[in-house]
Amino acid sequence: MALDRFFRRRRPQQQGGADMPDLWTQCPKCKEGLYNRDLETNAFVCHKCGHHLRLDASQRVAVLLDEGSFTQLSGQVHPTDALNFQDTESYPERLKRAQKKTGRPDAILTGTGAILGLPVTLAVMDFAFSGGSMGSVVGEEIARAAEHAARHGTPLIIVTASGGARMQESALSLMQMAKTTVALETLAEQGLPYVSVLTDPTTGGVTASFATIADVIVAEPGALIGFAGPRVIQQTIRQSLPDGFQRAEFLLSHGMVDAVVDRREQRAYLASLLGLLTRQEARA
DSSP, X not given: OOHHHHHSOOOOOOSSOTTOOOOEEEOXXXXXXXXXXXXXXXXXXXTTTOOBOOOOHHHHHHHHSOTTOOEEOOOSOOOOOTTOOBSSSBHHHHHHHHHHHHSSSSSEEEEEEEETTEEEEEEEEOTTTGGGOBOHHHHHHHHHHHHHHHHHTOOEEEEEEEOSBOGGGHHHHHHHHHHHHHHHHHHHXXXXXXXXXXXXXXXXXXXXXXXXXXXXXXEOTTOBBOSSOHXXXXXXXXXXXXXXXXXXXXHHHTTSSSEEOOGGGHHHHHHHHHHHHHTOOOOO
């Protein structure tokens, strides 16, 4: 046996098969290696730079609600290809891929639960499903969540994460802007709080409808929030945009959101807010 073959370093063998879960995540901002268990304990916020990593809908529920309190409402409505839309592939094929990836029929998860003992109705958008785009199902589920909250007398919280309206549903998607806005009026009529939590990113028709008509609008640090993208705006007005334009902190300083709250403090903040608005006392 040649000596070079004898001393050649062997590659370590992977244990547990190809489906062994990764143990580390790299922070998209500072590139720090984050141990997944510590990351989960820290509400998926980088311990080094404070960057808020994006969450899927199930992770968001776990971060916000009391453990074991969530009861799902959504999941009975499924999207259809009413327009026979086709671009580089058919709309049904896109839906199948997104449904397989996320394990849910569309880009939203709704249900009931509690935050420090206070009952709430919760709707969470899932950016992992086609960029959290709003189609007919998203609009219907938000309307149903608003109606459920009004019927049971609970506050409504909607957590947004979306690229805007779903192009594959064209005008049907744009109609959801009006539908969700009207549905939320039932809460206002009964004096029930509606709180919007804007996460990265919240853009397009979602921003232009239900995301920004809440009684209280909360945003996560550094979240991109706007209607059109910065490049489109800059090309339209032909002016340079200020630093931090369309980020949560910029919107706070210009009165577009009411508070920017670190994810690790959101449960306590929301419980205190809802307790004040509903005259209930949250559990410590």
